[in-house]
Amino acid sequence: MDEKLKQELIGIVGQENLADGLIDRVSFSYDASEHSHRPEGGVWPETAEQVSEIMKLAGREKIPVIPRGAGTGLSGMAVPIEGGIVLDLSRMNRIIRISIEDRLAIVEPGVVYSDLEKALAPYGFFFPPDPASGKVSTLGGNVATNAGGLKGAKYGTTRDYVLGLQVVLPDGRIMRTGSKAMKSVSGYDLTRLFVGSEGTLGIVTEITFKINPKPTSTSTALATFDDLADAGNAINQIMHSGIIPSALEILGRETLLAINQNTNLNLPEVDAMLLAETDGYTREETEYQLEKVTEIFRRNNAREVRKAETEKDVEDLWAARKSAYAVLARIENNFVLEDVTVPMTKIAELLKGINEISERHGIRIATFGHAGDGNLHPQILYNGYDPQQVKRMEAAGAELFKLAIGLGGTLTGEHGIGLSKAPFMTLEHDPVAMDVMRSLKKMFDPHNILNPGKMGLEV
Amino acid sequence: MEMHGYNMPEDLYYEENHFWVKEEGDLLVMGMDDFAQAMAGEIVYVQLPEDGKSIKLGKKFAKIESGKWLGKVFAPVNGEIDSVNEELETNPGLINDDCYGKGWMYRIRPDDKGEMENLIHGREAIEKWLLADIEKYAQE
Amino acid sequence: MASKYAFEEKYREQILKCSRCGFCQAVCPVFGATLRPALNARGKMLLLKEVMDGKLDLNDELIETLFQCTTCANCFKNCPSGVEVPEIIKWVRKDMVRAGSCHPAFKGMNEVLDRHTNIYAEDEPEDFERERNRKAAYVYFIGCVGSYREDASTLATLALLDRLGVDYTLIDEVCCSGVLEDVGFAIKDHLARKNMDLILDTEARTVITGCPYCSRTFNNKPQYAELREKGIAVIHLTRFLQKFDFGVTTDKRVTYHDPCDLGRHCGIYEEPRNTIRKIAPNFVEMPDNRENALCCGAGGGVRGAYAKNSIAMARRRLDQAEAIGADIILTECNSCVHNLANAKLRRQKFKIYNTTEFINELMEEAE
Numbered sequence: 001m002d003e004k005l006k007q008e009l010i011g012i013v014g015q016e017n018l019a020d021g022l023i024d025r026v027s028f029s030y031d032a033s034e035h036s037h038r039p040e041g042g043v044w045p046e047t048a049e050q051v052s053e054i055m056k057l058a059g060r061e062k063i064p065v066i067p068r069g070a071g072t073g074l075s076g077m078a079v080p081i082e083g084g085i086v087l088d089l090s091r092m093n094r095i096i097r098i099s100i101e102d103r104l105a106i107v108e109p110g111v112v113y114s115d116l117e118k119a120l121a122p123y124g125f126f127f128p129p130d131p132a133s134g135k136v137s138t139l140g141g142n143v144a145t146n147a148g149g150l151k152g153a154k155y156g157t158t159r160d161y162v163l164g165l166q167v168v169l170p171d172g173r174i175m176r177t178g179s180k181a182m183k184s185v186s187g188y189d190l191t192r193l194f195v196g197s198e199g200t201l202g203i204v205t206e207i208t209f210k211i212n213p214k215p216t217s218t219s220t221a222l223a224t225f226d227d228l229a230d231a232g233n234a235i236n237q238i239m240h241s242g243i244i245p246s247a248l249e250i251l252g253r254e255t256l257l258a259i260n261q262n263t264n265l266n267l268p269e270v271d272a273m274l275l276a277e278t279d280g281y282t283r284e285e286t287e288y289q290l291e292k293v294t295e296i297f298r299r300n301n302a303r304e305v306r307k308a309e310t311e312k313d314v315e316d317l318w319a320a321r322k323s324a325y326a327v328l329a330r331i332e333n334n335f336v337l338e339d340v341t342v343p344m345t346k347i348a349e350l351l352k353g354i355n356e357i358s359e360r361h362g363i364r365i366a367t368f369g370h371a372g373d374g375n376l377h378p379q380i381l382y383n384g385y386d387p388q389q390v391k392r393m394e395a396a397g398a399e400l401f402k403l404a405i406g407l408g409g410t411l412t413g414e415h416g417i418g419l420s421k422a423p424f425m426t427l428e429h430d431p432v433a434m435d436v437m438r439s440l441k442k443m444f445d446p447h448n449i450l451n452p453g454k455m456g457l458e459v
Numbered sequence: 460m461e462m463h464g465y466n467m468p469e470d471l472y473y474e475e476n477h478f479w480v481k482e483e484g485d486l487l488v489m490g491m492d493d494f495a496q497a498m499a500g501e502i503v504y505v506q507l508p509e510d511g512k513s514i515k516l517g518k519k520f521a522k523i524e525s526g527k528w529l530g531k532v533f534a535p536v537n538g539e540i541d542s543v544n545e546e547l548e549t550n551p552g553l554i555n556d557d558c559y560g561k562g563w564m565y566r567i568r569p570d571d572k573g574e575m576e577n578l579i580h581g582r583e584a585i586e587k588w589l590l591a592d593i594e595k596y597a598q599e
Numbered sequence: 600m601a602s603k604y605a606f607e608e609k610y611r612e613q614i615l616k617c618s619r620c621g622f623c624q625a626v627c628p629v630f631g632a633t634l635r636p637a638l639n640a641r642g643k644m645l646l647l648k649e650v651m652d653g654k655l656d657l658n659d660e661l662i663e664t665l666f667q668c669t670t671c672a673n674c675f676k677n678c679p680s681g682v683e684v685p686e687i688i689k690w691v692r693k694d695m696v697r698a699g700s701c702h703p704a705f706k707g708m709n710e711v712l713d714r715h716t717n718i719y720a721e722d723e724p725e726d727f728e729r730e731r732n733r734k735a736a737y738v739y740f741i742g743c744v745g746s747y748r749e750d751a752s753t754l755a756t757l758a759l760l761d762r763l764g765v766d767y768t769l770i771d772e773v774c775c776s777g778v779l780e781d782v783g784f785a786i787k788d789h790l791a792r793k794n795m796d797l798i799l800d801t802e803a804r805t806v807i808t809g810c811p812y813c814s815r816t817f818n819n820k821p822q823y824a825e826l827r828e829k830g831i832a833v834i835h836l837t838r839f840l841q842k843f844d845f846g847v848t849t850d851k852r853v854t855y856h857d858p859c860d861l862g863r864h865c866g867i868y869e870e871p872r873n874t875i876r877k878i879a880p881n882f883v884e885m886p887d888n889r890e891n892a893l894c895c896g897a898g899g900g901v902r903g904a905y906a907k908n909s910i911a912m913a914r915r916r917l918d919q920a921e922a923i924g925a926d927i928i929l930t931e932c933n934s935c936v937h938n939l940a941n942a943k944l945r946r947q948k949f950k951i952y953n954t955t956e957f958i959n960e961l962m963e964e965a966e
Contacts, residue, residue: 019637023646023660023664024635030619031621136621136624326620326680503907504906524906527719548945
């Protein structure tokens with residue numbers, strides 16, 4: 001790092017909150033995606049004021065600044081692709097206030113999701129999104145990607161729970177959006193603009209979340225299907241059941257095989273397995289709801305329908321689901337994890353299409369995902385050291401996006417565009433929309449220093 | 460006052476294991492001297508006894524550790540601990556940074572301040588003792 | 600293509616399996632205390648991948664992360680991709696030493712054990728007021744930390760063994776030197792020989808030790824195979840205590856900290872708790888217990904090389920004890936006692952003991 005810059009940064013955050021040695025530069029090069037690029041160094045600010053000073057400095061020196069939470073993003077939004085300074089928000093990790101009566105929690109962006117969960121649990125409250133990475137991902141990261149999770153179908157995603165933000169703009173100005181009131185339509189909805197903006201329009205330094213009382217009872221069941229189409233139809237028909245399960249996940253054959261190799265769960269190795277959870281406040285309620293769901297499973301030729309009886313069984317099943325993508329990573333030395341999402345009526349087609357693409361390109365694609373809101377996670381597994389396989393992976397990936405868009409879906413339900421999907425933005429967004437997005441970016445960040453090179457916005 | 464590469468203020472009284480003592484009103488203040496902190500390396504832990512704990516002349520009343528060394532702190536006089544430097548709990552390195560100032564360790568209420576006269580004091584005595592220890596440790 | 604480094608030959612596949620998910624950040628004690636990705640298991644694997652890809656060489660710049668790992672294996676336990684990070688780190692450290700890049704504390708430790716009998720280069724052990732090297736049914740092996748840093752705990756343990764009428768002897772023990780294998784070096788044959796000779800001379804059939812690390816070294820390392828071949832059993836004190844009743848109880852709120860070397864590395868979780876429940880009906884668990892126990896931060900040489908961070912890690916564990924309102928924290932490892940005790944703040948009123956020390960104190964009070 002340039003010595004003068006380094007001293008100025010130390011002047012803002014202190015010596016102990018700056019790192020520009022080799023090991024830090026290397027680790028800041030990566031997130032959970034397949035992309036990497038070295039920054040000049042990293043800083044850990046502790047206040048919004050410090051973030052503001054850093055942005056002003058970066059603006060003067062025209063140095064890119066890349067915000068980072070836990071670095072578990074799957075699309076490369078935290079990768080410093082154009083060098084610069086990584087702004088690691090992990091040390092801004094206080095839970096500022098929880099107010100049950102106001103039904104809100106105010107947190108700093110570096111708070112880990114599960115730490116908020118633990119803090120709310122004694123009150124019988126929770127923050128619903130439940131991303132699979134919740135044990136490590138930070139709330140700031142969750143906001144930046146509008147993280148979804150296992151409870152999306154019933155409870156929505158992160159954006160449905162953000163009441164307000166404090167944001168540092170690329171020019172260093174600090175502003176607040178939203179309100180502590182449970183609803184507001186005062187002025188433009190700036191909160192919504194920043195949620196999901198992948199750290200390209202501003203840096204979130206404080207979040208006010210709406211929180212929910214946590215249902216105390218759940219019931220869980222799994223169903224196996226010999227034919228993917230049956231599973232797809234079952235998923236569709238759930239909407240007719242009159243209830244919405246709190247979670248509805250699908251696990252494809254490859255995924256089940258991989259899980260079995262790495263745990264003692266001994267899951268049946270079939271074309272598709274559906275995992276469903278219903279929640280409520282009494283056993284009767286959740287069992288009643290689950291019955292509606294399992295009825296639909298049976299009506300769609302489910303080979304086996306099994307209820308999870310003990311707490312341990314339930315825990316094991318969900319743990320297996322949450323670690324699916326990393327477990328699958330044991331199969332080959334490289335993978336790409338997609339999160340294409342389609343309208344519910346198109347799920348069966350998407351599942352079929354994924355299998356066809358996999359066969360046609362001769363490349364393994366394992367599938368699992370949030371069946372409940374049409375968000376599948378096809379995971380392309382390949383040997384990254386074999387140029388042939390890399391070509392096939394790229395071709396298969398491109399087709400997957402075309403397929404999803406063709407079915408009226410979106411490139412990404414929850415992981416964001418980042419770098420991975422940037423080349424495909426124009427598949428989904430019309431030229432006017434792209435133009436508007438570019439204009440917004442330019443308005444917020446005329447010098448293009450805040451997380452540049454992301455989201456396919458650069459011409 | 461610089462002495463053979465170490466800062467050893469002449470006006471202080473020294474316990475032979477390299478702890479300094481000085482009067483402050485009714486109390487005595489105690490800390491580690493420059494020679495010892497340099498030999499020890501970065502201090503990582505200082506035992507801070509409870510206020511009011513009684514200490515007996517010549518007996519160990521606390522431990523102090525650096526990465527490679529465990530040292531004992533012996534009472535320079537009879538008395539009791541009046542208070543301790545609580546900063547050392549989270550920042551024991553103060554002893555290395557400023558052993559005579561911010562790195563002070565214990566405030567002692569002595570039974571008899573006169574016992575201080577038995578400690579090493581005066582430029583000549585300090586220098587003789589320091590040189591002997593420099594030699595002794597150079598051999599190890 | 601021949602690998603440049605031994606670690607790559609042995610662990611290339613595993614390192615490639617790291618999917619960068621970052622789930623290890625949830626449990627790595629070093630990351631928990633510093634929030635620095637470079638020090639986390641994932642950070643280490645990313646560096647090693649770059650080394651394997653020829654982008655980096657093993658050199659001094661990597662010391663700070665490659666030698667700062669307590670080898671607690673919490674990462675491995677939680678890694679969905681099954682990457683055995685601690686084992687990989689131990690091998691890489693040997694490559695680092697070969698390449699001439701080693702943390703001075705460990706280089707120093709290796710040299711100390713050529714000339715001294717223990718890792719602290721102390722020349723005068725406490726005599727613990729007991730005979731050494733006599734013929735007895737059991738040898739009690741103290742270990743370096745117990746001999747030179749936690750002598751009060753050792754004295755209490757021996758007092759307890761006396762009360763229980765155990766026919767044991769101490770020996771003029773020397774460092775088992777197992778730690779050297781984990782920090783880039785190797786067990787000292789002359790030290791292993793000395794220990795084995797002393798043990799064999801006592802004609803004891805069983806060695807009891809309070810140090811889980813020594814117990815693992817004696818039981819697993821080839822340098823101590825002769826003991827096993829001669830049918831000498833080496834057991835940790837916690838196993839030995841199972842058969843005794845103590846006749847004392849306390850109504851204090853007691854919790855137990857699972858040492859990594861006894862817990863995750865040996866799978867011993869229930870025996871210590873069985874013993875504690877006999878004397879402390881008011882037993883409470885900390886969150887993150889048994890195989891999820893949060894490392895105290897002392898292991899893998901970290902207390903010697905990165906003491907500040909080591910104590911910061913211990914503080915995080917003590918926060919958990921404080922949160923459940925524990926009066927007493929018991930554990931079965933001198934290293935844990937040492938680090939936790941150093942980390943305890945003055946305002947924290949709980950006490951930290953080895954289980955045997957606590958039992959002995961209760962028995963003393965009952966007299």
